[in-house]
Amino acid sequence: MTPLRVLILEDQPFQRGFLANMFAAAPGVAVDTSGDATHAVAMCQLSRYDLVVTDLMMPGIDGIQFIQTLAGQEHRPMLALVSSASQRMMASARLMAESLGLTVLGILAKPVSPLDVAGLIDALGDARRSDSATPPQVEPPLTADRRQLLQAVEDNEITAWFQPKKSLESGLVVAAEALVRWRHPVHGTQEAARFLPLFELHGLEPLLLRHVLKASVQAQARWRSLGFRIPVSINLPPHLLERRTLPDELLELTLEHGGTAEDLCFELMESSTTQHVSDYYAGACRLRMKGFGLAQDDFGQGLSSVHNLVNTPFTEVKIDRALVRGCARDPALRNALATVVALGSRLGLNIVAEGVETDAELATLRKLGCNQVQGYLISRAVPADRFAALLDREKAAHHQLKQRQPDAGAGH
Numbered sequence: 079m080t081p082l083r084v085l086i087l088e089d090q091p092f093q094r095g096f097l098a099n100m101f102a103a104a105p106g107v108a109v110d111t112s113g114d115a116t117h118a119v120a121m122c123q124l125s126r127y128d129l130v131v132t133d134l135m136m137p138g139i140d141g142i143q144f145i146q147t148l149a150g151q152e153h154r155p156m157l158a159l160v161s162s163a164s165q166r167m168m169a170s171a172r173l174m175a176e177s178l179g180l181t182v183l184g185i186l187a188k189p190v191s192p193l194d195v196a197g198l199i200d201a202l203g204d205a206r207r208s209d210s211a212t213p214p215q216v217e218p219p220l221t222a223d224r225r226q227l228l229q230a231v232e233d234n235e236i237t238a239w240f241q242p243k244k245s246l247e248s249g250l251v252v253a254a255e256a257l258v259r260w261r262h263p264v265h266g267t268q269e270a271a272r273f274l275p276l277f278e279l280h281g282l283e284p285l286l287l288r289h290v291l292k293a294s295v296q297a298q299a300r301w302r303s304l305g306f307r308i309p310v311s312i313n314l315p316p317h318l319l320e321r322r323t324l325p326d327e328l329l330e331l332t333l334e335h336g337g338t339a340e341d342l343c344f345e346l347m348e349s350s351t352t353q354h355v356s357d358y359y360a361g362a363c364r365l366r367m368k369g370f371g372l373a374q375d376d377f378g379q380g381l382s383s384v385h386n387l388v389n390t391p392f393t394e395v396k397i398d399r400a401l402v403r404g405c406a407r408d409p410a411l412r413n414a415l416a417t418v419v420a421l422g423s424r425l426g427l428n429i430v431a432e433g434v435e436t437d438a439e440l441a442t443l444r445k446l447g448c449n450q451v452q453g454y455l456i457s458r459a460v461p462a463d464r465f466a467a468l469l470d471r472e473k474a475a476h477h478q479l480k481q482r483q484p485d486a487g488a489g490h
Contacts, residue, residue: 081108082202083125087118087132087144088160093188097131097160100195107199115139119147127155129183129202134161134171142171149178156205158198159185169410181205184407197407220265220272224280227273231282231289236260236273238293240310241459242468243430243450246443251472255311255345255452256294257459258286283315284324288331295337297462306469307341311373311394314344316351319361329368343371343394359390366391373430378418388425395422399433399453406438412446419446 084101086109088094094111102109110125112118116139122130130148134141141161148154157180159168168185175182183201186194222230230236236258243253260268277286294310301308318324332339344365352358366372373394374387378401387395397418405411415431422429431443434453443451457468 081106082129082199082206083127084109084202085118085121085125085127085130085155086111087113087115087130087136087141089113089133089136093133097190097195100190100192101131101199103192104196104199115141115144115147118144119151122148122151122153122155126153128206129158129198130155131158131160131198134159134163134168142174145171145175145180146178149175149180154180156181156183156202158183160188160190161185162188165410165413169414172410184404185410187409194407201407220260220262220268220276222273222276224282227276227280227282228285230260230262231285235262236286236289237461238290238297239459239461240294240297240465241452242457242465243311243452244456245450246440246448251308251456251469252450253309253311253343254465255459256290256313258290259459278315284318284321287312287314287318288327291328291331291342292335293462294342295332295335297465298341299336300462301466301469304466304470306466306473308465308469309341309343309371311343311345311371313347313375316346316358316361317353320352320354320357322357322360324361325364325368325370328365328370339369340371343373345373345375345394345396346390348376362390362392366393378414384421387421392425392427394428394430395425397429397431397448402431402433402439402443402453403435404439406436406442412442415443415448416446419448423447 084107086094086097086101088097088111091113094113098109098111101107110121112121115136118130132141132144141159145157157175159171159182161168165187172182172185183205184198238256239259240254241257242251243255244250245252258270258274260273262268277283290312294312298308298310329339332342346362362372371393372391373396374390374392375396376398377387377395378398395418397415401411401414401418405415419429428450429448430450430452431448432452434440434443434451434455436455440451440455460468
């Protein structure tokens with residue numbers, strides 16, 4: 079593989095040389111430097127860099143303006159932000175860069191350590207290997223009319239798969255999230271993003287919600303017969319709460335199929351809202367009064383607010399993957415996570431982090447006191463029968479581990 083090309087933009091000569099030496103000491107890394115943002119832009123136009131390490135606080139054109147200019151170029155290298163600015167300012171700069179389509183591998187506070195640099199180089203190598211892999215084919219959007227969608231539900235082509243939530247205290251799978259899938263007769267198994275807009279377009283979201291609820295309760299019954307009690311979370315677009323009888327209908331359907339409200343949690347998605355805020359709070363209160371759990375989904379992303387978290391009777395908060403991804407190497411993300419976890423704990427909420435993909439992220443979340451995690455590191459969503467097999471394998475593995483552990487009371 080060709081050397082990794084890194085450009086360091088830093089106006090202070092000592093800091094520039096210090097960073098350059100640390101990067102150059104790593105095998106397979108070629109380093110260029112610049113003390114001026116205008117010169118750095120010209121260098122990026124002439125050469126294809128894999129990573130640009132830039133300061134924010136610089137005279138003349140500052141780091142923010144440099145990033146904005148860089149985003150307009152045909153070749154856009156990945157970024158690392160290095161500054162003595164506040165963590166909130168660096169986090170804001172990261173969001174700005176990512177909103178412009180740039181990849182930010184990390185934000186590092188000065189003084190930068192060799193360990194920080196090593197982590198960036200590892201992340202850069204992983205990202206470049208991923209980019210060199212065969213890119214996935216982009217599939218065209220699914221098309222279906224109302225009749226076809228109704229038939230797909232009737233034929234059970236559309237059903238619920240389940241992604242496990244693992245406890246960071248016990249290490250066991252203790253809950254699941256229901257994620258809808260379409261076993262399409264032509265296109266194969268399709269994830270929700272490819273067909274949920276069709277259900278919204280044709281006004282079939284209430285039907286889909288009831289269908290997923292029924293499938294979840296039936297799956298829970300099968301798992302109970304095998305000795306597992308697994309609560310399930312189900313996504314609920316808040317605008318459906320405009321139907322004031324919805325909590326009653328959901329409880330009736332749950333009981334009809336032998337389920338219990340206490341084993342079901344509705345995740346209020348951020349993709350929609352009610353026309354009248356009174357419907358949102360009324361629906362949330364009535365769902366809790368019926369015994370259902372209630373989760374704030376995607377907290378830390380978009381417009382989710384502390385005000386809603388504090389004033390809605392949630393039982394759970396789900397931390398969005400935007401705060402989780404890279405938290406092991408990003409002090410600003412770690413601090414944001416710590417704040418959310420502390421707030422959730424003060425409110426007595428179950429705290430779930432989604433989108434966990436690395437052991438380092440898992441270790442960080444455990445250290446911060448997060449209760450549960452879900453993500454590809456644990457498992458992708460699977461059909462109900464495979465979820466049961468996963469529970470069986472995990473139970474057997476933990477039983478064997480207990481048998482290997484010495485008896486704590488031996489010798490007393």
